[in-house]
Amino acid sequence: MTHEILFAGFGGQGVLSMGMTLAYAGMLEGKHISWMPSYGPEMRGGTANCIVIVSSGEISSPIVTKYDAVIAMNQPSMDKFEKAVKPNGVLIYDSSNVIIPPTRTDLTVLPVDVEREAIRLNNLKVKNMIMLGAFLNVCQVVQLPSVMKALESVLPERYHHMLDINRKALACGEHLVIEAATPIV
Amino acid sequence: MTHEILFAGFGGQGVLSMGMTLAYAGMLEGKHISWMPSYGPEMRGGTANCIVIVSSGEISSPIVTKYDAVIAMNQPSMDKFEKAVKPNGVLIYDSSNVIIPPTRTDLTVLPVDVEREAIRLNNLKVKNMIMLGAFLNVCQVVQLPSVMKALESVLPERYHHMLDINRKALACGEHLVIEAATPIV
Amino acid sequence: MASVHGSVEIQVETCKGCELCVEACPQDSLKLSKEINKLGYHYAVLIQDNCTGCTNCALVCPDAVITVYRESKGKTASASKRKEPVAVISNVKSNVKVVLDDVPKGKVSI
């Protein structure tokens, strides 16, 4: 079983760490994983993204062009990657940053208002974890506990005081999707 | 008709200009010519040499290993190049600098005491021209007048006051060989 | 109330919200907006009408997005020339603690 997932958004939105956390969790579960970031110019202002592959077997190419799931944190990412989702794949996006919703009908589409939740948690830095939580609810690529554990290694020591709020964010994200099931736009 | 000639001696002995003068004369006579110097380390202290080819036709390789004539201005050159003369070729050397005379019997061997002549002309800088004159007497590679003319171009402007003494040297060298015919050792 | 009257025009879409103009303004006429522009920056806005047109903000603005206007001495403002600040926000209070999330990392690196 192989999951090929793309995380995309603005430079500052923490999409890279989202992917990193997932990858790490996969590793903790003994799966084969790869994390391939985009690096360089498009990261400034424009979109940053990373491809995460979690697989039970060897991973040949860390580069793919079609994804089982795409997590889009802003409009440009949505515009660019909607078409890159495999048929019947999953497309989750931050509805607080994406004005024009996707048009494909062959996908599970989930808008998530992470902004609102973040404000509720009163911390705008954890939007990405809210999103990750939401994603994990729809695709059980890895178990939430592994992700919680992964956080410890992915978050630099000096940020460990933020472990809790991040865990909270993950949890809240997971629960969010229940609502999302009945689309809120 | 092609002449392949090697001039060899100490760095300071002016062997390169000897060859250059001959080459230039050849050019003046409309012949094909090439002048290939040794350059670099062996020039310090050790021997310097140059290969001059004067030919009525195109010159393919400017590099040869057997010569129609070798002009040796010191012992090391003699030791190194005696064997490089073609059978029945010419080997002229400065007897004032070469202690051990050549041993080959299949050559025209001409020892020339340029030192003595130079002292007579009271100028040690023209030894090389004396030698060149002597050589031209035995091998008419080019005509003496051409060489005289060549000197004007080969000698840098600032040395033109020495044109005469050099011409004298050439002439004296030519006449020398008559003596040489009856070996003086 | 300042003696000379001036005003500024700020291209909000290219402003990067560095706040240097706010710092440089002797009249405290500028502030960063609550809203973010397309690039995700909180842009500078004129919040009071006490601008003297001293040009300090424009001088320090690294992105040259500020144009400064001043009441020309002697003659009265010709309506044609007059320009209103593009954005004026009355209430700049906000219950959201906006954190300028790490200044865009991964710049072009060569």
Add this chain to the structure above:
Amino acid sequence: MASVHGSVEIQVETCKGCELCVEACPQDSLKLSKEINKLGYHYAVLIQDNCTGCTNCALVCPDAVITVYRESKGKTASASKRKEPVAVISNVKSNVKVVLDDVPKGKVSI
């Protein structure tokens, strides 16, 4: 006649005839030879027995070919130790105008 007595030993075959020792010698004890060595240089030789062993020549000699000896104060020269200058030329006159033909050109060039 110098108070202290000394002498020098010069390796004539490695001397390059640069004449710096001649220049440096306060006693005018040194001179370049008429003869040339294997390398074609007129080498330095001791021409008078007035050397004081001041070592100036040895100090300036770039090729370190000079060894200097001095009469050890107090004790007399032990024959064993004593060394004669290797070359002494009585008449340094010469009818040949020796021209130090251009200092060896083509050095190693890299």
Add this chain to the structure above:
Amino acid sequence: MESVWTKPETLTDTRMHYCPGCGHGAVHKVLMEVVDEMNIQSETIGVAPVGCSVFAYHYMNVDMQEAAHGRAAAVATGIKRVLPEKIVFSYQGDGDLAAIGTGETIHAANRGENILVIFINNAIYGMTGGQMAPTTLLGMKTTTTPEGRTTETQGFPLKITDLIAMLPGAYYVTRQAVHTPNAIRSLKKAFLNAFRYQQARKGYCLIEVVSNCPSGWKMTPVDANKWMEKNMFPLYPLGDLKAEGKLVERKQP
């Protein structure tokens, strides 16, 4: 009302890629302002470095060449020598000018090349992500001096501008900044001087601009400028080091 300050015409409308509050933008702006005022756009040729200002040619509407890392002074020399009538400047960061380009920098100055070299000293490698620069302060933390710069390993901050001032080939050497309106005004004067000197064939001019790197320093622009005044100016005091070919007497810190 009439406009009393508008963007210089020779500055293109392209949005600059610099981080918020980065000094590069301010310097570009002032430089182009001077090109406008002197009306020398058609004779000016600029040389961009490799550094965050590598894209300077996107913003300056003059003919420009993008030089290899550290070689801007050499490229500028090449241009100026074959086009002596033109006005040539190079624009370089501290890594570009004072590390990899040390040789080219010093020899261009020593030859007295009739060019202007603009040197943005932000004490860090901005573009590659905040590594130590030759001008990084002692104790300053960068990605390659996580414990802070120490003399044992990395030596001392290199005051290359002071070295250049000592060279007879250098005619005008000054250190400026862009953090306040007055600093900006002063920098503008410096640019005017340098270009006038070049027109008068006076020789080599160097303008160092002590600047910031909010991203590299991990500070907000406002804090960065405060930090700069407090920590950089003592070691890199502003003002002329050499005027009209003569060293300016000033107490060294």
Add this chain to the structure above:
Amino acid sequence: MESVWTKPETLTDTRMHYCPGCGHGAVHKVLMEVVDEMNIQSETIGVAPVGCSVFAYHYMNVDMQEAAHGRAAAVATGIKRVLPEKIVFSYQGDGDLAAIGTGETIHAANRGENILVIFINNAIYGMTGGQMAPTTLLGMKTTTTPEGRTTETQGFPLKITDLIAMLPGAYYVTRQAVHTPNAIRSLKKAFLNAFRYQQARKGYCLIEVVSNCPSGWKMTPVDANKWMEKNMFPLYPLGDLKAEGKLVERKQP
């Protein structure tokens, strides 16, 4: 009689390839004399340049590395950093150290590398046949300045030793010569100092030796030395520029 001066043991018996009267030989001799006296042959590692002294390792009986043209200071740094207990010196000509090697020279000094750099300034490229060097005097004729060096084309003689003295990383900087017995004695002291400082981990030392190039200058050795005193010493005055980390006050010519 007993010998009062004999060739230093650490100087090999190989005949030196230098031209008659060339200063390189004298410097080699004094350097090895000091190695003998300090008895440090077994801890000393030398770096030869590309230049006439490229073969220095034929004459100095110590471990040596032959560096690429201009990189001797970098090579010496590489050695010293991994073998901090050893005594490391580089030996370089003016082309090697002050032209192609400018960057490596300045940054080694600025890092305060604990090495000795020996700088033979003969104002010309000897090995390649007498081209202009950065230190060539104004008006001096070389094969690449047939009309004499002019500032317009080739700029000014580069007094790099003076620049280095300004760097905080440099601990001992001095200018010496080898044309007289006294000069030789003074140079010997300088070498002793430098090696002692290195043993004491004082940091970077630079010893410039103003020397001759009879071949390049087209003079006899004796005339060359006279010319040197008359023309080079005024621009390159002998003596310490920096002692024990402090600049030595001296009137600049």
Add this chain to the structure above:
Amino acid sequence: MSDSKLMKGNEALAEAAIRAGCDGYFGYPITPQSEVLEYLAEEGRQRGMVVLQVESELAAINMVYGAAGAGKRAMTSSSSPGISLMQEGLSYIASAELPCLVVNVNRGGPGLGTIQPSQGDYFQSTKGGGHGDYRLIVLAPASVQEMADFVYDGFDLADAYRNPVMILADGALGQMMEAVSFKTYDPKERVPEKKWATTGKTPDRERNIVTSLFIQPEKMEEINKRLQAKYKVIQEREVKYQLTTTDDAEIVLVAYGLAARICARAAELARHRGIKAGVVRPITLYPYPYDVIRQLCGHARRFLVVEMNAGQMVEDVRLAVEGRVPVEFYGRMGGMIPPPEDILEQIIRYSENQPGGAAPAERAEVHEIMER
């Protein structure tokens, strides 16, 4: 995989350098490999390694020369433009026969180009970008794990043959993260005694001289013969490659590094469609696996060389195949990475025996160019 870490290729390489007993690292920042220097500046220094950020790549390679000549394990790393600046130094190091490790995290060129992954430096690395007849041993990792493993191998090979070794990766391998584990490796056991090194002339031996100067051509020719003989041995003994489903392959892909992994995926997809595809992945780019490629000419009907450049290694494949079967080329340039699907397309085209391949440019374009 409990002991494994999630690391960027650059970090894994740096960590391995520390564990491989690298004594001195000398480097200058450049994307996409600055993490190597940054990681070592923190970890390496703490663990007693000499880590120097120097003034330039020129200084770096010459410091490596010095440190290696002093008998220590020395390395540097950079990316394309920086590696170009090291060419003189590399030629010196090869000539003086100094063991050291040089890492090139290849980015798109020529010129300043882009920072995106590329394989455009194949020629430079394998044929010698510097002057004269010399060779680097070139290792091409294809995973973060290999970014680490090849550091040990690199140092061992360097010491065994007294030859500079290059690890030629690309930007993606440097930036991507994978699980990596570090084998136990004791430098003390691995580093041979270096009698030739300049460590100070003790009375019991002659002085040691590290040099690449042999002014007499006769002598220099001897040196060259020695080097050539050494390279012959290396070519005989050290060739490394990886084969994927080549046994029955009719179309054989040849690719190295990241491209090889993408090809593996493409071959897999091809086999789903019943096309017998396989992949030869040269692990050592010098010495090159000519023989294995030659042998495959048996059943292979066609070779398809895939590179992230305009076609460089393809020359070595042609030299091996010598016209026995067609050798096609597909490449992306300037930092573009060919996705498996595109390669599959090529495979299908060729298996259907259509002509083509990546045509460098249309005639029209060409003219446009000449018109400029």
Add this chain to the structure above:
Amino acid sequence: MSDSKLMKGNEALAEAAIRAGCDGYFGYPITPQSEVLEYLAEEGRQRGMVVLQVESELAAINMVYGAAGAGKRAMTSSSSPGISLMQEGLSYIASAELPCLVVNVNRGGPGLGTIQPSQGDYFQSTKGGGHGDYRLIVLAPASVQEMADFVYDGFDLADAYRNPVMILADGALGQMMEAVSFKTYDPKERVPEKKWATTGKTPDRERNIVTSLFIQPEKMEEINKRLQAKYKVIQEREVKYQLTTTDDAEIVLVAYGLAARICARAAELARHRGIKAGVVRPITLYPYPYDVIRQLCGHARRFLVVEMNAGQMVEDVRLAVEGRVPVEFYGRMGGMIPPPEDILEQIIRYSENQPGGAAPAERAEVHEIMER
């Protein structure tokens, strides 16, 4: 030949540069080509050319970049180690598509090596010693006359294709003297208008930018495609070579530069002995005359490649021959020049179909090496 002069190759090249309207020369001394700078310092300056002795080869190549970018004819010259230092600059120049002339008077390497003539820099010159996919147009003169003539051709080609051109000679060609005459050539007629050059932005045009930076890989790939298309045209139009008695040749020698002249002599000697020998002399090393060599496979029973290196161009010959007939190699290294007699020997050996050729080294030697 009344109007002809006796000149060294280096001097002839320098004189031609002046006559070809070279506006700026930037160089650093190095044997065996310092005469170029020295000649220009005297003659060039007097005749109004910008001639600068600069601080290093790095500075030189980047000044050439600047001067060429300013629309002027610019050049530099050096020898092997100095050329290695120019590799980054050359990659930049090729990428920015600046026309200029670079001369390499090749000496024996690797490393500091020797100053004697060599052809050891063939790979560096033809495959790209710098990073990324780029090509230099490489001209290989074989006489003093060509040392001069190729300067005009070089500048013309550079301007026509906006590509750096390299003249690859060797120390002997630089130092030897032959009669040379200078054709009438008026730069004004030859130098095209350079609209792209940075000469100051006038109101009537957009600003000109000279750069090699294309940070977006898509853009960079476009640039690369443009370059590749250009190289294709060059390969189609600019191949130059010289054939000597190849029509009926059974053994065909392939050599360039000085080696080609020596081979011509050897072939002549061979024919005296009734051996049908001929010589292919590539004049352009890039673009390479693959086709003509391929065509000769008809009657040629064997190719013998002769180089003053360890065997570099031989790869291009093999790429052309593709195994149709055996390709042998004979080379001398480290500054040694193969005399005609030695080559004759090889010819005889092969015409008698004996095995062999210049074996790089004996097995014994090899082991000695491993034992070190």
